[in-house]
Amino acid sequence: MAPVRTHVAQARSTTAAVLRQWALPDAPAGDAQLVVSELVTNAINHGSGEVRLRVRYSNHQLRIEVTDGSNTPAKRRHAGASDPGGRGLLLVAHVSHRWGVADSGRTTYAVIPTLTEAPPCRRATQRTLDPTC
DSSP states (O other): OOOTHHHHHHHHHHHHHHHHHHHOHHHHHHHHHHHHHHHHHHHHHSSSOOOOOEEEEEEEEEEEEEESSSSSSSOOOOOOOTTSSOOOOHHHHHHEEEEEEEEGGTTEEEEEOOOSSSOOOOOOOOOSSSOOO
């Protein structure tokens, strides 16, 4: 898709339609729409060239990939309370099992579990005292 801000809503609604066809529960579908919105927005605002969205479902996981032409990898920022932006990847990290970059920085991805109940340690960035995590 062309890097136009109106395509963020289109990507989100297309993702929602596909997830309904796959009959996924509402919670992971909502998380997936948030991730799509944030990653596509980042690709449009900070990437270059055409933006490609790919959503795959297997082994009780959704993998969302957004690719653009930039080799600069996405990095999580620490936005201040008055900053107007900079929280997108923090949200992605919060709702996904894991996220990262691939393809020499051109692709940012997130993996979301689709089980009704997520494992207690589903987030790789979560700190815990539980020795089973």
